[in-house]
Amino acid sequence: MIRFRLLGSVGVCRDSGDGAAVAGTRRRALLAMLLLNAGNDVTFGSLAEAVWPEGEPPRSVNALQAQITRLRRYLAERLDGRQLIETRGFGYRIVLRPGDLDLERFEHLRRAARQRAGSDPGGALDLLRTALALWQGPALADIRDHSATLHAAAVQAEENRMLAIEELIDLNFRLGRHGRIIGDLKRLAAEYPMRERLYGRLIIALGKTGRRAEAAQYFRRTHEQMVDELGISPSSELNQVLADILADPQG
Structure with missing residues (x-):
């Protein structure tokens, strides 16, 4: 096909x-x-x-x-x-047949994962992995800057990909797999340094595995980057994430 x-x-x-x-x-x-x-x-x-x-x-x-x-x-x-x-x-x-377009399949799998997440987080996780495996590079990689319309479509697709990644991370958390995804979270946080939610999840994963000093280190790094590059401080939500981790004797 x-x-x-x-x-x-x-x-x-x-x-x-x-x-x-x-x-x-x-x-x-x-x-x-x-x-x-x-x-x-x-x-x-x-x-x-x-x-x-x-x-x-x-x-x-x-x-x-x-x-x-x-x-x-x-x-x-x-x-x-x-x-x-x-x-x-x-x-x-x-006119395409169902499944002919990778973007359509990605969105279909993502919707299916959301529907299954409540009753079967493991199954939802598998669906999201399949959806994310469809990506072979940035959306519309060779024409994303050809016109404003195509650029906007590429940016929206990339945002949906990031949301799917965050949904996958949250499912791993629900399944207690904090330690298993720390490496991926570090890579993603380095690739998207201004995406605060990724740092929040990384701090949580480090804290849940007893690495509270490293969690604090990543928070300080995020704070410095946001102040230096954006002129703003981390949100109160991210501050609270770190406070909760440091206050929890169980990590």
Whole structure:
């Protein structure tokens, strides 16, 4: 089965993993806009803004139609002639089967994990791991800065990924696996130094495993970074997390 990828470079791949990024920046931008709105009509204007953010060319409707024709030919060569892009009244629409798009599968698995979390945290944890494994790099990695619309979509997808990671951490906490994820928390805190919630979880995990001095050290480091880089102090919530850890004789 052919699948479409937005969680990394924009591409077309098979279940086996074979595939490649779509060639051509404008073609990638056009495909990405259709995929981000899969099943819905996308107007000429919206597509043109994403493909030519610097300004539409003369006879932009004809130019867009030519881009669509090339994209249809490109996809047909990889889909045994199957056509996915429909012409609509004032634009186009791509029609996919369930599971064809990695972003859609990610969101589906994340919703399923939330529904299961209350009764089966272990099962929810497995679903989130499967969802996060779909990511092959930053969302829309090779075109995220091509237009404001695509950049905003990439930023939103990345935020949802971080929320899924935090949900996975919380499920590990519920299962008492604080020590098992300290290494991952340190890596994530270093990668996202201004994401205070990650530091809060790291401090909790260190405290729960008896490493209260190290928890205090990470708090001081977070405080210094936030003051130096943002000019603000950690929130009262993070201060309370540390206070609770230091006050708990059981760690």
